[in-house]
Amino acid sequence: MIIHGARPSPFVRKVIVFAAEKGISIEVRPAGFGRGDPAFMQASPFGKMPALEDGDFLISDSTAIITYMDALHPEPNLIPTEPKARARTIWYEEFGDTIAQAAGAQLFFNRVVGKALKMPHDPALADTAEAEKMPPLYDYLESVLPDSGWLVEDRFTLADIAAACPLINVCYCSKGLTGERWPKVVAWLEKIRARPSFADAMTQEAAILAKMAA
Incomplete structure (x- = not known):
């Protein structure tokens, strides 16, 4: 998985930390403020950070990315079920x-x-x-x-x-x-x-x- 965004962004950090807690291996590529790989703009047409690239699956927004990661890797549980x-x-x-x-x-x-x-x-x-x-x-x-x-x-x-x-x-x-x-x-x-x-x-x-x- 590739995360596009600037590391100091709270939203990018949220995804990076969530992935680390889940044991998900990611690569972080700089993006934002009008910069980034073409995949970044494909995944995030409004230029918002972060964006996710997982094979041919592209999506942006930290909550959407976390929802995707959590569905793929339910454990350890970080979103309570009660x-x-x-x-x-x-x-x-x-x-x-x-x-x-x-x-x-x-x-x-x-x-x-x-x-x-x-x-x-x-x-x-x-x-x-x-x-x-x-x-x-x-x-x-x-x-x-x-x-x-x-x-x-x-x-x-x-x-x-x-x-x-x-x-x-x-x-x-x-x-x-x-x-x-x-x-x-x-x-x-x-x-x-x-x-x-x-x-x-x-x-x-x-x-x-x-x-x-x-």
């Missing part, structure tokens, strides 16, 4: 993909991506998001995280992967998340970063981020 737990997992994926990403992207784009790619960007928008949009999201997660430290079924699931990915990008360029105010969220992210799947993905991202910051 109805309420499954619904909660899908909700947390939506939370990560839309709510957290919408706020987090304002920080990451305006402080990292826009600057690095010399695209129009506004650091003031990042400052506003950091001060006004991120704290309510941290408050929410602090209120729902169980004592186990995992969002659903007291175990690591897609819920944790999806909710954490945009926050990791925020933490690359913000020190707003503090253990004094949000101890459960900080501990949760520390556990997530320590997992081999996340640790490897973030190590691979480091060189890209360093070039972007240069």
Whole structure:
């Protein structure tokens, strides 16, 4: 399987981590921002990351790709089958993909991506998001995280992967998340970063981020 996209993207990272947790071997090829192999544009006609190429099967969108991977490799189970737990997992994926990403992207784009790619960007928008949009999201997660430290079924699931990915990008360029105010969220992210799947993905991202910051 080939994943087309930029490694620091939360959506690309989500797929990379999911594949690693499933034991699925993938190749990651750079794509996005108008660049990429022809297969990328075939799989993702609107240029959204990530895209999947598996033989002659092409598709885009992280949720669609994860659904495909999960159907091919049901174990280990990362999407609970118990109805309420499954619904909660899908909700947390939506939370990560839309709510957290919408706020987090304002920080990451305006402080990292826009600057690095010399695209129009506004650091003031990042400052506003950091001060006004991120704290309510941290408050929410602090209120729902169980004592186990995992969002659903007291175990690591897609819920944790999806909710954490945009926050990791925020933490690359913000020190707003503090253990004094949000101890459960900080501990949760520390556990997530320590997992081999996340640790490897973030190590691979480091060189890209360093070039972007240069």
